[in-house]
Amino acid sequence: MHILLIEDEPKSGDYLRRGLTESGFVVDWVQSGVDGLHNARTQEYQLVILDVMLPGMDGWEVLRALRRTHDTPVLFLTARDEVEDRVKGLELGADDYLVKPFAFTELLARLRTILRRGPGRESDVVTYADVRLDAVRRKVTRAGQRIDLTAREFALLHMLIRRPGEVLSRSQIASQVWDMNFDSDTNVVDVAVRRLRAKIDDGFEAKLLHTVWGMGYVFEDRR
Incomplete structure (x- = not known):
């Protein structure tokens, strides 16, 4: 190589x-x-x-x-x-x-x-269920409705939507989104997930961001 x-x-x-x-x-x-x-x-x-x-x-x-x-x-x-x-x-x-x-x-x-992954790069636009994330324009929509996110919320969603159905631990999320080692006494990941969930899931019938107790979080359409 x-x-x-x-x-x-x-x-x-x-x-x-x-x-x-x-x-x-x-x-x-x-x-x-x-x-x-x-x-x-x-x-x-x-x-x-x-x-x-x-x-x-x-x-x-x-x-x-x-x-x-x-x-x-x-x-x-x-x-x-x-x-x-x-x-x-x-x-x-x-x-x-x-x-x-x-x-x-x-x-x-x-x-x-x-x-x-091979020669092709990951697409700049990622979709899952009715969520669409455009990494170039930093634009997120759900069911055609624009969702405004902070930089950290955007990075968190980008990580989750690229790995749908995969349970991600708090330490994985902390290391990739905040570039820090996870401290069990720190609730920064839980707070960020809660804020992202309020923007992505509240007001929509199908919930996509789920807590897997004792393990972490998963982005998944469970209908």
Whole structure:
């Protein structure tokens, strides 16, 4: 598998290149956004690992330009850890978003998950039952009625609607939506789910966001 690594920090770049090479990947490493975009457009890669903060041309610009011509899978690997940054990366067309510092084993797992999906990228528009989520326009509707969500609520729904029928634990949700380890004394996930449920389910006959006691939550049409 041929991977393009776009990372300007020498220590991080060298660490990633060595680790990925030892894991069986062929890695091209460049240290600027301009060089990264040129390589991504002129050579064939199975996947691009992209930092956000790059000299000359940042990662947002690189991905925006790349998506005009190429569907190469892209994983953002960056210290930018705000929910708004992760949502922006996904909206621009990234296939995944991993925050530094990270465990190398998790990076490998995410890379392999993306590569198993094949060459096509996940659609920007996801539908389930009568809910439609447009990741590019950040627009959600149910039965044609617009639902206004905060950035965290949008990220939470995006995670749930892509995995319908799958029970997601509080720790899974916390790690992917808030990028934090779940503390059993913290009810941040429960509060966010409650607010999302009020917007998505209240006023509609069919309820989609369910609590699975002792396990977590599931997005599922049970009619």
